[in-house]
Amino acid sequence: xxxxxxxxxxxxxxxxxxxxxxxxxxxxxxxxxxxxxxxxxxxxxxxxxxxxxxxxxxxxxxxxxxxxxxxxxxxxxxxxxxxxxxxxxxxxxxxxxxxxxxxxxxxxxxxxxxxxxxxxxxxxxxxxxxxxxxxxxxxxxxxxxxxxxxxxxxxxxxxxxxxxxxxxxxxxxxxxxxxxxxxxxxxxxxxxxxxxxxxxxxxxxxxxxxxxxxxxxxxxxxxxxxxxxxxxxxxxxxxxxxxxxxxxxxxxxxxxxxxxxxxxxxxxxxxxxxxxxxxxxxxxxxxxxx
Amino acid sequence: xxxxxxxxxxxxxxxxxxxxxxxxxxxxxxxxxxxxxxxxxxxxxxxxxxxxxxxxxxxxxxxxxxxxxxxxxxxxxxxxxxxxxxxxxxxxxxxxxxxxxxxxxxxxxxxxxxxxxxxxxxxxxxxxxxxxxxxxxxxxxxxxxxxxxxxxxxxxxxxxxxxxx
Numbered sequence: 156x157x158x159x160x161x162x163x164x165x166x167x168x169x170x171x172x173x174x175x176x177x178x179x180x181x182x183x184x185x186x187x188x189x190x191x192x193x194x195x196x197x198x199x200x201x202x203x204x205x206x207x208x209x210x211x212x213x214x215x216x217x218x219x220x221x222x223x224x225x226x227x228x229x230x231x232x233x234x235x236x237x238x239x240x241x242x243x244x245x246x247x248x249x250x251x252x253x254x255x256x257x258x259x260x261x262x263x264x265x266x267x268x269x270x271x272x273x274x275x276x277x278x279x280x281x282x283x284x285x286x287x288x289x290x291x292x293x294x295x296x297x298x299x300x301x302x303x304x305x306x307x308x309x310x311x312x313x314x315x316x317x318x319x320x321x322x323x324x325x326x327x328x329x330x331x332x333x334x335x336x337x338x339x340x341x342x343x344x345x346x347x348x349x350x351x352x353x354x355x356x357x358x359x360x361x362x363x364x365x366x367x368x369x370x371x372x373x374x375x376x377x378x379x380x381x382x383x384x385x386x387x388x389x390x391x392x393x394x395x396x397x398x399x400x401x402x403x404x405x406x407x408x409x410x411x412x413x414x415x416x417x418x419x420x421x422x423x424x425x426x427x428x429x430x431x432x433x434x435x436x437x438x439x440x441x442x443x444x445x
Numbered sequence: 446x447x448x449x450x451x452x453x454x455x456x457x458x459x460x461x462x463x464x465x466x467x468x469x470x471x472x473x474x475x476x477x478x479x480x481x482x483x484x485x486x487x488x489x490x491x492x493x494x495x496x497x498x499x500x501x502x503x504x505x506x507x508x509x510x511x512x513x514x515x516x517x518x519x520x521x522x523x524x525x526x527x528x529x530x531x532x533x534x535x536x537x538x539x540x541x542x543x544x545x546x547x548x549x550x551x552x553x554x555x556x557x558x559x560x561x562x563x564x565x566x567x568x569x570x571x572x573x574x575x576x577x578x579x580x581x582x583x584x585x586x587x588x589x590x591x592x593x594x595x596x597x598x599x600x601x602x603x604x605x606x607x608x609x610x
Contacts, residue, residue, distance in 0.1 A: 160469045160471055160472065161451055161469065163469075163471050164451065164470070165470040165471045165514055165516050166470070167470075167516055167519075188514070190512075191512050191513060191514055191517070192494055192512055195473070195494070195511070195512040195513070195514065196493045196494060196512065198471065199473070199492050199493060199511070200493070208471075210470075210514070210516055210517055212517045213517075236506070256578075259494070259582060260497065260580075260581040260582020260583070261507050261560065261563070261564075261578075261579060261581070261582055262494070262497060262500060262507045262508050262509045262560075262582045263494060263509070263582060265506045265507055265508055266508055266509075266512065266513070
């Protein structure tokens, strides 16, 4: 059933300082509202428990993509469309570009934001696996100041985050890597477009011949949070890619993920597909044409 | 009027006309367009951003109006299906939908046309893949999409002079 609108508030602080002051005055009372692609759905369904929001959409301090020699810094309000239109992101962070392309249709890409995708904290979100394998850092800001934290570890449990009640996500930073890397992204859903994932897999690897020098693997929809698979990575790092190491890595991954049965898929399907995608990723590392 | 104090003023331009509306800040843009401005061309299909029947343009960008809170269109320029072409005229995309049979029951058609017009503004000569991606957020349960894609191809032929061999 639709929510009764007059139980809800949405205010519009004129700038970031005022927004942070609002959060500081009543910690936990006010929550940020970005493009609305998740929150409006919950509101319409009568499933939005929080009642007081402030709009971020017009805040310039949270917008824009800045490029430095060391890093790309993206305002939390960066939309998927802005990711898709940025040549440096397409070139150097192709998995983030792919995730943006596979999130909803054009209308959703115009309104959905990276900060919102992180703060909504869905384990099925499309962009977090890409952000995890690119070693993203988050700038968390409050009236007390700002702090940078690694994105890896930010999600502490289902819909739980290392975000204090007076803080919001201001920006994300991706370190630039000039070394040649293999990038791999697969989103598996009920259909190719406009579907929420059953499994989403992102991988980045640096190889020397067939030896894994460094590797990052992250998966979504198979645990209470989006998961960086550090044990699977450590099984592979420094080793040749061959059937034995692939089998070892699959065993490690099977121990790391914790898929469940839900409306979109089953535990066993998710486990099987995750292991298959890991194998496909590792095989692709050996094939220079893929 | 319940809790009228919770309403806010929102100033925006809709199809070239300026409006100042008194609305709840979380009212859906779709409802404001249909119920306050009586622009009933934008349809509600799913109400959760999956179907595209409520597609409109905000500052030239395609959005699902069911997911946009009224507060966030303060100062914005909105174009609905009613404003796609001048009064009593049809846009080339609308003509092409008629000629190609791109419309059957009609519920998806306003959103489909707004999305197609937006696509042709961004990509004047789309490939079939561009058309599929550009309209991926608009669902149709009648046509099977082929006639819709044909209409978009036909529309871009009409808006550009033919190249003679």
